[in-house]
Amino acid sequence: MKHIILLLFMFTFMYGTKETGINLFYSKCSTCHGTKVSLEKVKTEEQWKSTIKRMEKHGLNIKKYETEKIAEFLAERSQ
Ligand code: HEC
Numbered sequence: 001m002k003h004i005i006l007l008l009f010m011f012t013f014m015y016g017t018k019e020t021g022i023n024l025f026y027s028k029c030s031t032c033h034g035t036k037v038s039l040e041k042v043k044t045e046e047q048w049k050s051t052i053k054r055m056e057k058h059g060l061n062i063k064k065y066e067t068e069k070i071a072e073f074l075a076e077r078s079q
Pocket of ligand 1: 025028029030031032033037038041051052054055058059060061070
């Protein structure tokens, strides 16, 4: 019984942390250029969304909810 609870806890933990804005940012936005270009910029959430849209034209493959999480993360950290 104890093991099942521990396992459940680990799954919640893994799924809870896997797709946060910061994790998505580091996995999606560091392939063509460094993360520095983004981390140095100050933009609002809407501006980040349109930046990410432009990245899609360059070849970025991203889902809508991922765009939203990354935009939220980047906007919050540049406040
Ligand atoms: C397929 C390659 C590719 C991926 C993946 C990519 N970028 Fe870019 N990025 C580019 C290119 C090419 C430029 C330079 C041309 C331009 O600015 O549109 C650029 C420029 C930038 C700039 C500097 C210009 C500006 O608007 O301030 C930022 C910031 C940026 N990218 C953020 C991101 C973020 C955030 C992600 C992840 C969601 C990302 N990039 C993923 C190709 C990519």
